[in-house]
Amino acid sequence: MSIPRDPSTGPREPRGRLAIGLLLLGLLAGCGGGARKGAAGDESFERVRKAGTLLWGADVVAGVPYVYEDPHHPGQYTGFEMDIAQGIASRLGVKLELTIRAWDTLVPELQRGRFDLAMNGIEDTPERRHIVLFSHPYYVYSQQLTVRKGTPGVTRLADLEGKRVATLSGTAAEDILRGTPAVRAVVHPEIVYSYRDLERGKVDAVLLDKPIAVAYGASNPRLQNVGESFAEGRYVIVLRREDAALCQAVDQALDQMKASGELRKILEKYGLMDAHQRQIGTR
Numbered sequence: 001m002s003i004p005r006d007p008s009t010g011p012r013e014p015r016g017r018l019a020i021g022l023l024l025l026g027l028l029a030g031c032g033g034g035a036r037k038g039a040a041g042d043e044s045f046e047r048v049r050k051a052g053t054l055l056w057g058a059d060v061v062a063g064v065p066y067v068y069e070d071p072h073h074p075g076q077y078t079g080f081e082m083d084i085a086q087g088i089a090s091r092l093g094v095k096l097e098l099t100i101r102a103w104d105t106l107v108p109e110l111q112r113g114r115f116d117l118a119m120n121g122i123e124d125t126p127e128r129r130h131i132v133l134f135s136h137p138y139y140v141y142s143q144q145l146t147v148r149k150g151t152p153g154v155t156r157l158a159d160l161e162g163k164r165v166a167t168l169s170g171t172a173a174e175d176i177l178r179g180t181p182a183v184r185a186v187v188h189p190e191i192v193y194s195y196r197d198l199e200r201g202k203v204d205a206v207l208l209d210k211p212i213a214v215a216y217g218a219s220n221p222r223l224q225n226v227g228e229s230f231a232e233g234r235y236v237i238v239l240r241r242e243d244a245a246l247c248q249a250v251d252q253a254l255d256q257m258k259a260s261g262e263l264r265k266i267l268e269k270y271g272l273m274d275a276h277q278r279q280i281g282t283r
Contacts, residue, residue, distance in 0.1 A: 137234035146217035
């Protein structure tokens with residue numbers, strides 16, 4: 001498991017022997033999100049290779065099932081994104097180090113160079129396409145409503161006219177609520193605040209990605225997920241726009257994990273594998 005660190009505190013030391021031959025052959029493939037191939041002088045993959053460490057930015061607060069502190073091993077982290085990140089780093093021939101930041105600061109911190117990539121349930125949205133590169137998708141999500149147990153007559157967003165619906169800032173769910181004038185969006189910087197407000201009666205519902213709703217809604221005896229999930233989208237890894245070579249290497253690693261069945265096994269381990277994942281080539 002990786003140990004969280006702040007990359008601004010000092011230089012990164014190369015570690016171990018690097019196995020990169022197959023990845024170098026794969027760098028001609030285009031990076032996801034409509035990115036161009038790496039420009040001349042793009043040494044982003046070489047930078048990571050020489051450092052021997054891939055710095056990954058994520059938020060571990062209320063991070064189930066993405067990345068969170070292992071309850072059996074304090075100070076170590078687990079989750080389906082941890083397993084995916086470890087698989088990518090292994091294929092790049094480098095070590096993985098987790099840099100912990102608040103969720104809504106991940107993209108700005110990435111752009112400042114605090115880490116090499118961010119992966120933390122970050123959705124492929126048109127707004128983000130203008131400022132970062134996207135990897136190939138690694139998970140297909142959908143939106144899920146959660147209400148207090150026993151709430152009558154709510155199975156869809158239209159049933160919440162005039163009601164307060166909480167969500168996480170910077171998410172596709174926030175965009176949906178902002179675009180639904182009939183409801184009153186309540187936006188929080190962390191997941192836990194939304195579900196806490198729902199428990200306490202400060203809001204009438206929560207709208208968030210299904211993996212979050214399963215972890216924090218379905219598991220809470222005072223809450224329940226209602227209706228069918230809707231508005232599919234895709235989780236992607238984001239990188240700086242000047243780091244196309246590294247993005248292409250990450251794509252190559254993800255494609256290998258899909259083809260080998262490794263990604264499927266990770267999703268099955270956390271109860272996340274479903275028919276939607278066939279859309280992105282997960283076998």
